[in-house]
Amino acid sequence: MTSAEPLDKTVLELKDVRASYGNIEALKGVSLTVQAGEIIALLGANGAGKSSALKVTTGLLPPTGGSVRFSGRETKGERTERLVKRGLVMVPEGRRIFPALTVKENLLMGAYFRKDKQEIRRDQEWLLDLFPALASRAGQDGGTLSGGEQQMLAIARGLMGRPILLLLDEPSLGLAPKIIRGIFQTIGEINRTRGTAILLVEQNARLALTASARAYIMTTGRITAEGPSKELLENEEVKKAYLGG
Amino acid sequence: MPEKDGKDPTGAPLRRPREKGRGKKILLSILRPLKAGLWLSLVAFPLVTFKFEAETRQAHFLPERIPLLLLICFGAAVAFDGLGWLKKAFGPGKRAGGILESPPEGLNRPRLSWVNRLLKSRFFKPASGVLLIFLAVLPFISSPYGVNVYITALIYITLGLGLNIVVGVSGLLNLGYVAFYAVGAYTYAILNAQFGLSFWVCLPLGALSATLLGFILGLPLLRVSGDYLAIVTLGFGEITRLVLTNIAITNGPRGIANIPPPSLFGFDLNQSVKPFLLKLGLIHSRTDLDKVLIYLIILMAAILTVAAVHRLENSRLGRAWLALREDETACQAVGVNRAGAKLTAFTLGSTWAGLAGVVFASQISFINPQSFTFMQSVMILSIVVLGGMGSIPGVVCGAVILILLPEYLRFFADYRMLLFGLLMVVMMVFRPEGLIKSARYQHIYRAPKAGEGDPSDSASGK
Ligand SMILES: Nc1ncnc2c1ncn2[C@@H]1O[C@H](COP(=O)(O)OP(=O)(O)OP(=O)(O)O)[C@@H](O)[C@H]1O
Numbered sequence: 001m002t003s004a005e006p007l008d009k010t011v012l013e014l015k016d017v018r019a020s021y022g023n024i025e026a027l028k029g030v031s032l033t034v035q036a037g038e039i040i041a042l043l044g045a046n047g048a049g050k051s052s053a054l055k056v057t058t059g060l061l062p063p064t065g066g067s068v069r070f071s072g073r074e075t076k077g078e079r080t081e082r083l084v085k086r087g088l089v090m091v092p093e094g095r096r097i098f099p100a101l102t103v104k105e106n107l108l109m110g111a112y113f114r115k116d117k118q119e120i121r122r123d124q125e126w127l128l129d130l131f132p133a134l135a136s137r138a139g140q141d142g143g144t145l146s147g148g149e150q151q152m153l154a155i156a157r158g159l160m161g162r163p164i165l166l167l168l169d170e171p172s173l174g175l176a177p178k179i180i181r182g183i184f185q186t187i188g189e190i191n192r193t194r195g196t197a198i199l200l201v202e203q204n205a206r207l208a209l210t211a212s213a214r215a216y217i218m219t220t221g222r223i224t225a226e227g228p229s230k231e232l233l234e235n236e237e238v239k240k241a242y243l244g245g
Numbered sequence: 246m247p248e249k250d251g252k253d254p255t256g257a258p259l260r261r262p263r264e265k266g267r268g269k270k271i272l273l274s275i276l277r278p279l280k281a282g283l284w285l286s287l288v289a290f291p292l293v294t295f296k297f298e299a300e301t302r303q304a305h306f307l308p309e310r311i312p313l314l315l316l317i318c319f320g321a322a323v324a325f326d327g328l329g330w331l332k333k334a335f336g337p338g339k340r341a342g343g344i345l346e347s348p349p350e351g352l353n354r355p356r357l358s359w360v361n362r363l364l365k366s367r368f369f370k371p372a373s374g375v376l377l378i379f380l381a382v383l384p385f386i387s388s389p390y391g392v393n394v395y396i397t398a399l400i401y402i403t404l405g406l407g408l409n410i411v412v413g414v415s416g417l418l419n420l421g422y423v424a425f426y427a428v429g430a431y432t433y434a435i436l437n438a439q440f441g442l443s444f445w446v447c448l449p450l451g452a453l454s455a456t457l458l459g460f461i462l463g464l465p466l467l468r469v470s471g472d473y474l475a476i477v478t479l480g481f482g483e484i485t486r487l488v489l490t491n492i493a494i495t496n497g498p499r500g501i502a503n504i505p506p507p508s509l510f511g512f513d514l515n516q517s518v519k520p521f522l523l524k525l526g527l528i529h530s531r532t533d534l535d536k537v538l539i540y541l542i543i544l545m546a547a548i549l550t551v552a553a554v555h556r557l558e559n560s561r562l563g564r565a566w567l568a569l570r571e572d573e574t575a576c577q578a579v580g581v582n583r584a585g586a587k588l589t590a591f592t593l594g595s596t597w598a599g600l601a602g603v604v605f606a607s608q609i610s611f612i613n614p615q616s617f618t619f620m621q622s623v624m625i626l627s628i629v630v631l632g633g634m635g636s637i638p639g640v641v642c643g644a645v646i647l648i649l650l651p652e653y654l655r656f657f658a659d660y661r662m663l664l665f666g667l668l669m670v671v672m673m674v675f676r677p678e679g680l681i682k683s684a685r686y687q688h689i690y691r692a693p694k695a696g697e698g699d700p701s702d703s704a705s706g707k
């Protein structure tokens with residue numbers, strides 16, 4: 001970034017972040033940045049620490065070192081619900097919608113901290129428009145949705161919080177290619193029309209690299225490669241390790 | 246899919262644990278109930294082998310009870326372990342107990358049970374109107390004994406609905422709920438005895454003091470969760486009873502007598518109003534107007550509670566409680582303050598117990614610590630579990646069944662607790678969702694009508 005005031009455009013900045021579960025060190029110094037309105041991919045094999053990086057970002061896992069800045073402010077010690085209010089929303093791994101709440105109620109939970117009833121209604125309508133599969137099931141319990149519908153609901157629920165930065169943890173997990181394409185199309189659309197920055201954690205590297213502008217690759221708790229997604233798609237090593245040759 | 250290949254670290258060692266685990270499994274299945282039995286005996290030891298004389302304030306040690314204690318505890322542990330097997334063999338499948346499977350493709354319309362359908366039908370309003378009139382007239386045409394029983398049933402409906410917020414909706418197992426009931430009752434008894442405050446002043450004060458206590462207690466309590474919460478609340482209930490037994494203002498184990506019934510605009514109903522109504526032929530000569538008034542008050546309170554709990558359940562906060570019960574991490578991810586939401590559930594649940602306590606004190610006019618034992622907590626919890634966690638009609642039915650049935654089946658009175666226990670175990674195994682399932686948990690599917698969205702074509706985007 002050659003901009004005169006880079007701080008204003010940086011939404012998220014992780015600097016040498018470390019974190020562990022007991023004596024397992026999951027993050028051994030992770031640095032990454034997300035600029036306003038960007039789609040960034042975070043790739044890596046199982047257990048590389050991608051989810052842990054998101055957990056540290058949202059305050060669900062306390063870092064043991066380094067710093068996390070969100071929209072210009074250090075998040076140290078800030079509770080998750082405060083960060084959500086500031087516009088940092090995570091769609092956790094494995095969907096985790098609320099099965100006993102209806103689709104509409106799930107969406108309302110996403111707007112839990114908001115008080116602007118009118119706007120909440122409008123956002124609800126917008127999202128049901130964006131995901132027609134949900135619209136026809138608006139009154140149905142979340143637990144009765146199919147896997148793909150649950151993922152859409154999880155994303156829609158996240159968007160109800162009007163995030164500045166949306167963290168998506170493996171949205172393609174366990175879904176059919178056709179549904180994945182639909183979801184990725186929608187993610188791109190949200191980014192374009194709303195300017196929401198997106199940090200996309202994926203194992204489906206090809207898809208994520210196609211959808212994103214820049215990407216980071218993680219191996220066992222460290223960032224081992226980064227760059228524009230187009231370049232990474234062409235990179236021989238990346239091809240071999242993550243794109244199936 | 247074209248992503249990375251066979252580097253899966255979990256691929257190789259999958260087969261090993263099974264072969265090695267067989268002997269260990271059998272050993273575990275023997276050790277597990279033994280361990281549980283040991284724990285149970287340790288916990289129950291002081292309760293069973295010490296007898297506390299309230300009058301002389303002396304404790305007696307009864308070693309001859311130890312064999313019985315061990316027998317019961319280990320027997321119960323083994324029986325409970327066997328239940329797991331029973332449940333697997335005969336119980337409802339994964340559907341129950343909150344684990345939800347995705348519906349089979351194409352079947353996605355939940356069907357409501359008949360009670361919940363009735364509640365949603367157009368007959369509901371006229372039917373509830375008729376029911377209300379009937380309930381309002383009931384005390385005038387019933388015997389004083391009957392009125393007393395109905396008051397008790399209504400008190401327990403209120404208690405059940407209050408505890409339902411805590412246990413049923415929010416999933417916080419509170420085994421010391423009776424403490425808040427006691428605080429309500431004692432608030433009225435003490436304020437009346439010491440300062441002459443009337444029922445009407447004490448009704449909100451009783452509810453308030455129970456609420457306050459719930460808040461103060463909830464603050465540290467809600468740091469623990471699950472089974473620990475159950476044990477701590479159980480302990481708290483017992484501590485409250487012991488405090489009531491041992492301080493001066495409650496008059497210790499002798500309790501407080503002559504608690505007046507509520508008055509209406511300062512009239513003594515049985516002295517001044519009754520002859521008048523008798524002359525008009527509106528009431529029976531045996532009718533106790535004080536009790537009728539209490540009945541009407543608790544009826545109103547119960548109806549208000551139903552309305553309030555219904556509103557709460559469908560409010561922002563109620564949704565958060567339900568969501569919290571299901572997935573705490575997902576709740577955090579959408580910005581719910583977990584501790585705060587739990588604390589409000591715990592606190593608001595206590596309010597109803599305080600309210601019911603005041604009415605209870607005015608009903609029986611004499612309270613002592615023995616009115617507020619652990620058995621009361623068990624009773625209220627049984628109502629919630631039997632009726633259906635999180636289900637308002639369920640809790641109402643549970644209270645009616647558990648309070649009215651024993652009254653009319655006097656024969657069983659001595660074995661009541663034993664029957665409760667048995668009933669709870671049977672319910673947990675065969676119908677964990679309660680008699681009337683909460684409308685939220687009705688995942689029985691039927692085919693969608695023609696023309697509704699095709700589930701296979703559910704990709705998004707425009
Ligand atoms: N709750 C936890 N307790 C202990 N260790 C954990 C926990 N969560 C993750 N770990 C460990 O931390 C490391 C990184 O896990 P993480 O979930 O961040 O990986 P990931 O890159 O998201 O993997 P995946 O692609 O499989 O989701 C792993 O070694 C994992 O075993």
Ligand SMILES: [Mg+2]
Nearest residue numbers: 050051052093
């Ligand atoms: Mg992960």
